[in-house]
Every structure is written in C-alpha cells, then in structure tokens.
Amino acid sequence: xxxxxxxxxxxxAASGMGRAIAExxxxxxxxxxxxDINQAGVEETVHTIKESGGQATAIRVDLAKREEAESMxxxxxxxxxxxxxxVNNAGIMDAFEPVGDITDEKWDLLFxxxxxxxxxxxxxxxxxxxxxxxxxxxxxxxxxxISGAHAGAAYGASKHAVVGxxxxxxxxYANEGIRCNAIAPGGxxxxxxxxxxxxxxxxxxxxxxxxxVMPRVGTAEEIAKVALFLASEQSSxxxxxxxxxxxxxxxxx
Numbered sequence: 250x251x252x253x254x255x256x257x258x259x260x261x262a263a264s265g266m267g268r269a270i271a272e273x274x275x276x277x278x279x280x281x282x283x284x285d286i287n288q289a290g291v292e293e294t295v296h297t298i299k300e301s302g303g304q305a306t307a308i309r310v311d312l313a314k315r316e317e318a319e320s321m322x323x324x325x326x327x328x329x330x331x332x333x334x335x336v337n338n339a340g341i342m343d344a345f346e347p348v349g350d351i352t353d354e355k356w357d358l359l360f361x362x363x364x365x366x367x368x369x370x371x372x373x374x375x376x377x378x379x380x381x382x383x384x385x386x387x388x389x390x391x392x393x394x395i396s397g398a399h400a401g402a403a404y405g406a407s408k409h410a411v412v413g414x415x416x417x418x419x420x421x422y423a424n425e426g427i428r429c430n431a432i433a434p435g436g437x438x439x440x441x442x443x444x445x446x447x448x449x450x451x452x453x454x455x456x457x458x459x460x461x462v463m464p465r466v467g468t469a470e471e472i473a474k475v476a477l478f479l480a481s482e483q484s485s486x487x488x489x490x491x492x493x494x495x496x497x498x499x500x501x502x
Contacts, residue, residue, distance in 0.1 A: 251481040253278030256329040258321060260312060260370070261339030263290025265439030266389065269473035270336055275303030277477060279334065282325040284310045286339075312339050312366035313358075322373040331381070334480045335374045337367045337411075338389040343401035344445055345452030356403045363407035367414060371429075375422070382426040387479045388415050389472075390431040392495050396502055398459045399435075401452050412491050419489020428488040430479045435495025436460065437467045464496040 257274050261267035263285035271283045275298040283298075285291035288309035298305040306328050310317045325332045340363045343355060367388055378384025393399040394408030411431060418429040475494045478484050493499050 250278035251477065251483070252334070255279045255333040255480075256282070256325055256331050257334035257336060257480065258282045258284060258325050258332065258370070259336040259338060260284045260310075260321075260366075261389075262294050263287035264294075266434065266437060266469045266472045266476075267336075267338040268294045269469035270338060270476045271305065272298055272301075272303075273470075273473040273477055274334070274336075274480070275305055276301065277481075279304075280329045281305040282308060282321065282328065284308045284312075284321050284339075286311050312369070313361035315365075315369050318366050318369035319373045322370060322377070326377065332374055332377050332384070334385045334387070335370055336387045336389070336476060336480070337370055338476075339366065340389065340391075340408075342445060343404040344448045345401040345456050346403065346449040347452050347455070348402040350449055350452070351401070351403050359403040359407045360410070363404070364410045364414075367411055371414070371418060375427070378422070378427045379425055384427045385480050386415075386418065386427070386429040387476050388429070388431040389476075390415065390433045390491060392433045392435045392493060392499050394431075395433055395491060395493065396459070396499055398456065398502075400456070401449065415491065416489050423488055428479075428484075430484070430487055430489070431491045432472060432475050432479065433491050433493045433495065433499070434472050435467060435493070435498040436463050436465075437469060437472060439469055459502075462501050463498050467494065467496060 262283035295307040415431040
C-alpha cells in the first residue's frame, strides 16, 4: 500500500493510461479523484475501483477551461480534505501536421488541453502543497516532448512545453517538499488516436521513419507502474526530471 491515505487526482481517467493509473493508485491505498471529459467512461473507472474495495470519485471536467480545471482541485479538497498527488495525464494528438500545415484552431486546441490545463491544475495545487510542505506532481508528457520526430508540430511543441514546465517546477519548489516529474511514454496501446480521421500525409510519411525503429508498443499498465513509482517514496530523490518509458525507442536518437 504505497499510497495509503493519499489523495490523488488523475486526469484523463476514463480510459487508457489514466484509467490504469487511477486503478493502480486506488489499489495502493489512494483516494482517487478520477477526471475526464468523458463522463460515462470516468464513472466506469470509479465503479471498477469501488468494486475492488477502493475509494474514488468521478468528475466530468473540460480541462481546457480554467474554471473547470480549478474546480476539480476544489472537489478533491472538499471530498477528501486535502490533495497529495496530482497526475496530469489528459491529452490529445494532432494529425501529424508539420508547421506549414497547422491551423490556428488546431494549434490553440492542442495547447489548451495538453499544456495550459497542466499549468492551471499545477498553479491551483501549489498553494495546497506549500501549506503542507509536501506534494507530488506527475505530468504525462511524451517522447514527442523530447524528440522532434514522434508527432506533428503542435503536439510536439505542446509536450516540449510540459517538459519545460516540469523541470522548472521541480527546481523552483525543491526546498518546499514538492516534487514534480514527467513521464515520456513512447508508443502505447491507448485510444488517443481514435479521433484521428485524416492524418497529414506528408507528416505521416516522415513520422514512419522513426516509428519503424520502435522496439515495441507498451501497455497502459506499464505506464501506470512508472506513475506509481514517481508518486511513491520509492522516488524520493527524483525531482524535476523526465522519465522515458519507451522500451528504448529514444535511445536510438
């Protein structure tokens, strides 16, 4: 029970890595606030947790809206009395567009969900952590945030920004009992590409050159184990860093 009596928020918890993280955290004793824009999916996650004897609360939230992102933090405190762990997992993909083809609308959407929402939730959580002199933030970035050739321009830039925000936060609050790290998953079997209807043909062709050397596709459960490590005392000396979980994919670059 590595997270016994801890209160954790997990965004994007309706499916994939978010659901796996929420379920594993609950199994390890955490009280979980599972958040997602997909209400039916996040309620199913909470139902599964409760059936297994865990504690969890579901909330539908559009993280692109600051007020909703902040209300999610308030809900955790109102429901469980505090917040100990924040996992920013929610995110969306682009369609592999290079910068010459990206639209203003797509660029703004990717940054609203992948980057600005992370800042919103972190900013709202920091005062809670500062008062307690402890707190853990786990941001789910991407190998696309440390490589230029794993996605399109908007997704890559949005995840590079998450990496920078993670490193800055880890350093800034290192003396305040707060740790902030990121996971950079490689190819993982989730539904993040389910909304990808018309991939950019030029971008997709370029991306194929890097995906062809991917050792294998990972599972959501494998990423959840990394998220557990970063949220537990097992990683007490790990702060302000990005942990690649990609079977060695970025080792080739």
